[in-house]
Amino acid sequence: MMLAKKHIFSVCILAACVLGLVLSASAAEKLKVGFVYISPIGDAGWTYQHNQGRLALEKNLGDKVETKYIEKVPEGPEAERVIRNLAKSGYDLIFTTSFGYMNPTLKVAKMFPKKYFEHCTGYKTAKNVGTYMCRYYQGRYLAGIIAGKMTKSNTLGYVAAFPIPEVIRGINAYTLGARSVNPAIKVKVIWVNSWFDPGKEREASEALIAQGADVITHHTDSTAPVLTAEEKGVYAIAYHSDMSKYGPKAQLTAVTHNYGKFYTKVAQSVLDHTWKPEAVWSGIKEGSIKLAPINPVVPKDVVALVEKTTKGIADGTFKPFHGPIKNQSGKLIVAAGKSLTDKDLLGMNYYVEGVQGSIPK
């Protein structure tokens, strides 16, 4: 009996070894890439764009990668558990796509020094943690040109989520773009204190329209502002995704985020063993920020101007935050011929001339 038991035991061990070998062999073939999403994918918005990037990565690298995503992961301790589980179950490269995942990502990265992590919109890197973000403001400036030309009331409405530099940068770039073609522009901002709340976004859009805004844009995550604009017969500029199917008449264009190229590049660099922790801030030049097809109601000369400006931004001859720029009280903050540095942009905490109201403290 004892002997038989021993035999069974050693057979089991042998089987386990063989199985382990097979598994590790197959793991070596494919790079396993994990994605952590803050919200459900849906069919428009922040997470939807990240998922489009994941699909592009799968398409571009084919058999060389295997991807998996986990959606609706709340920021905080739950995120840490999810990221750790991904790392533990063999994912070598993990993209965490929300600001609040910053500390959980860094913490898990420390526990798994051989895995690679990329965190979106964060400002802390580590040996095996890189960050990435898009120059969303470049698209905002272009959209501002269109809005400035299309408005009849010279009043633009902006539904905004939280007063952080990223959002304020967008408001300012939009305002500068609009005022570059129409110096009479006023931009009204309503803060809804939420990234995703269709009810509030709708109420805020309605309030803006009632107060005379005839082009609505938003830095929130739902399609409610575009839907409301369509319903009320005004124009809208969508954010994150092309939302033209929600507002075929209303949407003038959309500032879209495109992560596919970046995700492919990072995965390829891991496969080639050339990955380095970097803080990537990419924009129109790299194809991360694109305008959705411009609505045919926009006159040709405006489209041409937008195209010209896009080219200028791409080749670096034009910068949206280029002096002279005045702040709300009319004080010159960037002299003619100078432009703001990335560091200035990252810490932006003031409105430029033309924006109404003040930033909530």
Add this chain to the structure above:
Amino acid sequence: MDFAIFIKILIAAVAAGTPFVYAALGELVTEKSGVLNLGVEGMMLVGAITGFIAMAKTGSLLLAVGCGMTAGMLMAAIFGVLTLTLMANQVASGLALTIFGIGLSAFLGLKYTSIALPGIPELPIPLLSDIPVLGKLFFSYDILVYGSLALLAIVSWFLYKTRAGLILRGVGEAPKSAHALGYNVVRIRYIAVLFGGAMAGLGGVYLSVAYTPVWVEGMVAGRGWVSLALVVFATWRPLRVLFGAYLFGAITIAQFHIQGLGIDIPSQLLSMLPYLATILVLVVISRDLTAIRLNSPASLGITYHPENQ
């Protein structure tokens, strides 16, 4: 603030207040029969998602309303079985119903997040809606808004002008006496509870199909609790429910307008205003005990045991 904006705030306030009108009137009838159902939030959520699914699949508003009301009634039936048949504590059962509703609606809505519906059209009443200012203010809403006004009329008429309404109120005031007179207290309370559920479901349908035609987890966002507060705010009088609902809607809408006009008040404070207003009103009316005693059902929240009489 100029007059045109003021009118627009009022119009938007009516739309924002309509889900409260439905849910609070339903809860009012339930409470008038002596049952306190704290599960309004959960019933509204389940109604919202069921109505949304029906609308997304068929495009029929009638079906969406029917499904939402039925779902609300089914939720209320669970509450009825627990509190009326099994005689469980009403407060605890109601809270459990809300928590259950939050989870159930999220589960049912898994595949429906971020789908957008076309919404339902406004139905301006011919001729009347052409009257300047007043026409827009009174006669250019969608059918569910008119429906809520009709509901108000029906509930007021039923409670105070019909025999059945008198019996319902009697059951809420003195169930023992009603029992002694030969009325089936438990059955009457079941009907009131189911009606409350149907109306909460309808309030949810209004939110997910007409007001913001998308499904988002937890989109009722506390409106069920506000509806409960509104019933007390209105001291159990239907017309005051309408007033409270629109007042609440107006404060919600006004906070966005104040921001848009560039008036320098922190937006966080403004977001807090509607809730602050509810608390204030509750404090003020609580001082007037006669008004409360006069209208509040005497046996509210007390479990009724027919066998022990």
